[in-house]
Amino acid sequence: MQELVELIFPPAPVCAACARPLTGFFRTDFCRQCLDRLVFTGKPYCARCGRPLASRSAAGKQLCYTCTRTEPRFRLSRSALVYTEEARALIHRFKYEGQVELGKALGRLMAARLGNYPELGRYKVVVPIPLHPETAVSRTFNQALILAAQVADKRNRRLVPYVLQRLPGSALQHTLSGRQRRQGLAGEFYVADPAPIKGRRVLLIDDVLTTGSTLSEAARVLLRAGAKEVAGYTLAIGLAEKDGY
Ligand SMILES: [Zn+2]
Ligand SMILES: [Zn+2]
Secondary structure, three states: OHHHHHHHOOOOOEOOOOOOEOOOOOOOOOOHHHHHHOOEOOOOEOOOOOOEOOHHHHOOOOOOHHHHHOOOOOOEEEEEEEOOHHHHHHHHHHHHOOOHHHHHHHHHHHHHHHOOOHHHOOOOEEEEOOOOHHHHHHOOOOHHHHHHHHHHHHOOOEEOOOOEEEOOOOOOHHHOOHHHHHHHOOOOEEEOOOOOOOOOEEEEEEEEEOOOHHHHHHHHHHHHOOOOEEEEEEEEEOOOHHHOO
């Protein structure tokens, strides 16, 4: 009976973040108020990792502080959102409270924002950053895979979900400092099947870029397995004090 009612009177579309009814002609996932609370990335940003640079320090500057100190292994990376408190809360609901529909909506937001970055246009093979095997046991889904599936689907790219794998027994990310991560990450990833990425330009997808060390390490492993070039694209990116914030 419920299905029949919904067939005749389909439920009004609601915002994926706040569940308020959506108004307007165009089909959107988020209401105006929720979109206005998010901060989208914009120029100026680091030519390498896409981290926004404060305008007062950006005159003539091409790279962020992190990228001037360590060269990442990915060719370039871009992000859809700045990792603000709002973005963090949405990602938390998706990642830890199992709100998969919200995650899909965030993935579609990423797909829509990808058009702002023509420099990522050549990267046609989409690979999500895999979960730690330890985390995979307690979590039913990989948030990066859900985002990657939307990006691949909406931007007409090939999703290759399981070529990149993580070795078991590696320490959990959030318990490590930036330096420990850079040191401890060596050898953390491996490529299970190089065929789909050999000679291809790969777009690595993750939820948040902070230091960039995870993306860099994954890129290193993919390049060693025969990928032609590797770029990154994340839902959100953290600002850094050293870049003027
Ligand atoms: Zn809303
Ligand atoms: Zn950078």
